[in-house]
Amino acid sequence: MTSFLHAFQSEWLKRKRSFASSLVLGGSLFTPLIIVVVRLIRYRSLPRIYAADSFWKMMWRDSWESMAIFFLPLGAILATSLITQIEFKSNAWKQVRTLPMSMAVLFFSKLAVILLMLVQFLILFNLGIYASAMIPYLVVPGVPHPRGTFLSLPLLRENAFYFVDCLPIVGAQYLMGLRLNNVLVPIGIGFLAWVGALAAVSSKLAVWWPYAYTILNYLKDKPKGAHFAHSEFHWLAAVSFVLLTIVSYVLFVTKREKG
Amino acid sequence: MDCLQTSDLYHRFARQDVLRGVSMQVPEGSIYGFLGPNGAGKTTTLRLILGLLKKQRGTVSIFGKRFDDERIAILRNVGSMIESPSLYDHLSAAENLRILQLIHRCPAGRIPEVLELVGLGDTGKKRARQFSLGMRQRLGIAAALLHRPPLIILDEPTNGLDPQGIIEIRNLLTELNRRDGCTILVSSHLLSEVDKVATHVGVLGKGKLLFQGTIDELRRQRQEVLSVRISTSDNAGALRAIADGGIAARLAEGEVVLPALPNERIAELNRQLTARGLDVYEIRSVRNDLETIFLNLVGE
Numbered sequence: 285m286t287s288f289l290h291a292f293q294s295e296w297l298k299r300k301r302s303f304a305s306s307l308v309l310g311g312s313l314f315t316p317l318i319i320v321v322v323r324l325i326r327y328r329s330l331p332r333i334y335a336a337d338s339f340w341k342m343m344w345r346d347s348w349e350s351m352a353i354f355f356l357p358l359g360a361i362l363a364t365s366l367i368t369q370i371e372f373k374s375n376a377w378k379q380v381r382t383l384p385m386s387m388a389v390l391f392f393s394k395l396a397v398i399l400l401m402l403v404q405f406l407i408l409f410n411l412g413i414y415a416s417a418m419i420p421y422l423v424v425p426g427v428p429h430p431r432g433t434f435l436s437l438p439l440l441r442e443n444a445f446y447f448v449d450c451l452p453i454v455g456a457q458y459l460m461g462l463r464l465n466n467v468l469v470p471i472g473i474g475f476l477a478w479v480g481a482l483a484a485v486s487s488k489l490a491v492w493w494p495y496a497y498t499i500l501n502y503l504k505d506k507p508k509g510a511h512f513a514h515s516e517f518h519w520l521a522a523v524s525f526v527l528l529t530i531v532s533y534v535l536f537v538t539k540r541e542k543g
Numbered sequence: 544m545d546c547l548q549t550s551d552l553y554h555r556f557a558r559q560d561v562l563r564g565v566s567m568q569v570p571e572g573s574i575y576g577f578l579g580p581n582g583a584g585k586t587t588t589l590r591l592i593l594g595l596l597k598k599q600r601g602t603v604s605i606f607g608k609r610f611d612d613e614r615i616a617i618l619r620n621v622g623s624m625i626e627s628p629s630l631y632d633h634l635s636a637a638e639n640l641r642i643l644q645l646i647h648r649c650p651a652g653r654i655p656e657v658l659e660l661v662g663l664g665d666t667g668k669k670r671a672r673q674f675s676l677g678m679r680q681r682l683g684i685a686a687a688l689l690h691r692p693p694l695i696i697l698d699e700p701t702n703g704l705d706p707q708g709i710i711e712i713r714n715l716l717t718e719l720n721r722r723d724g725c726t727i728l729v730s731s732h733l734l735s736e737v738d739k740v741a742t743h744v745g746v747l748g749k750g751k752l753l754f755q756g757t758i759d760e761l762r763r764q765r766q767e768v769l770s771v772r773i774s775t776s777d778n779a780g781a782l783r784a785i786a787d788g789g790i791a792a793r794l795a796e797g798e799v800v801l802p803a804l805p806n807e808r809i810a811e812l813n814r815q816l817t818a819r820g821l822d823v824y825e826i827r828s829v830r831n832d833l834e835t836i837f838l839n840l841v842g843e
Contacts, residue, residue, distance in 0.1 A: 290645045290646055290648060291645075291646060293645045294642045294643075294645040294646050297634070297638060297641060297642050297645070298631055298634070298642060300633070300634065300638065301633045301634065302633055370631065373632075374629060374630055374631045374632060375627060375629050375630075376629035376630070376631065377629075378590075378595055378625050378626070378629060379623075379625075379629035379686070380629075381594070381595055382593045382594070382595065382618055382621070382623050382625075383618065383643070383646045383647075384615045384616075384618040384619040384646065384647070385615065385646060386615065
């Protein structure tokens with residue numbers, strides 16, 4: 285356990301000042317920023333919006349639209365691939381593999397960093413949603429304080445669902461990132477898989493597509509995604525992540541450098 | 544006692560035998576120069592030693608333990624730099640070392656110490672991507688030294704360094720070996736780079752270990768007399784006298800140059816020259832230097 289913690293700290297340091305960590309910050313705060321700007325431009329409609337009983341529910345839904353369909357899956361594709369590729373880019377696999385730690389510690393510490401970055405992304409996004417609601421209230425005169433509370437059990441549950449739904453993307457990108465030297469290849473495949481997910485959501489078969497779960501979670505309450513409303517796709521997401529991780533680990537441990 | 548031992552290492556890649564039964568013995572406390580021309584198989588050997596390549600045949604033992612059985616325990620006591628240094632370009636020199644320090648669990652104070660040791664003490668927050676080739680090489684060496692390993696394996700560590708840098712690294716290795724008793728395995732394709740520091744050498748050519756032993760043993764085993772040079776008060780007269788004796792001689796650089804001769808024949812020539820009234824100032828044998836021995840060995 286101690287060696288895992290040290291390896292995790294070491295991996296966490298590697299992401300410092302990397303493009304992947306900027307992506308977490310920029311990607312999580314982009315939508316809330318746009319919402320603030322749009323609301324300030326259309327400030328006349330704010331008193332009516334803020335007085336609504338369902339203010340937080342609407343806020344949540346509006347914020348997640350672009351996030352669930354676009355930023356979260358693409359962010360996961362990019363961040364996972366970039367973090368995994370740090371070793372290839374730095375020509376550092378040969379050094380990492382001669383460090384006194386097991387392959388399991390190396391594999392899971394790197395994966396844990398990516399998962400923590402995903403949590404970081406969701407926390408920042410939630411803070412961003414809250415800020416995007418409160419800034420217009422504080423800045424525009426005459427806007428009432430939003431009714432109800434932002435922090436609630438359904439909110440935490442939805443965050444957990446999005447986290448789980450994103451895991452298969454992380455698993456698949458991690459698998460590819462550890463195998464392929466050229467960062468563009470896993471990113472390109474991930475992008476195509478995401479386009480495939482967009483095309484697949486109109487079909488019931490979308491529940492079997494690892495890149496579709498965040499989109500399904502957003503659509504499940506909408507008419508377009510009604511056929512997923514009672515589907516237990518979160519379990520499928522979790523299981524596919526576990527399977528992808530097992531395959532990824534076996535391939536990682538058995539991989540040897542050529543030469 | 545040997546610190547590192549390989550036995551019958553064999554490696555085949557792309558239908559070619561890269562290594563053909565390499566059995567190395569690196570004595571504890573030695574500086575072992577691992578020599579060979581480019582493509583001889585030096586890096587492949589080092590990568591096999593460190594477990595970076597899957598062993599096809601043969602064994603590796605370090606500190607008396609089989610590498611395959613006690614990989615982690617062995618790697619805790621080995622510092623290495625294989626080929627080019629592995630650096631995270633977006634991080635500073637200290638941050639690069641911090642990544643390793645966390646794994647090796649050595650004191651954080653060792654980072655500035657080792658940076659100072661390799662001459663990178665003043666790089667501050669400068670990122671590794673802004674480093675020159677020489678600075679990158681130094682940081683790679685610092686990474687190998689960070690946890691004070693008893694065995695250091697460096698693959699061509701002076702690549703990209705200027706002459707001053709080469710001397711500094713050479714002195715650093717000697718100092719580490721002398722002060723801390725580290726065993727150092729250093730590969731190079733240039734004999735001149737290691738003959739000043741190495742206590743032992745292994746010469747690799749086309750995947751085979753052609754020689755292994757001390758530098759003096761290499762010199763003794765392979766040294767040959769190439770020519771004999773004589774300097775007299777009248778070199779032209781000496782040349783005629785020697786030619787009369789049936790030896791093909793010539794004049795060069797103010798001396799009479801003869802092919803290699805047995806000692807008895809040289810003594811006889813000396814007597815003949817003095818008998819003819821010539822003053823013999825000097826008779827010396829010219830032997831091949833270490834570089835020539837090395838090149839003859841590897842067949843270049």
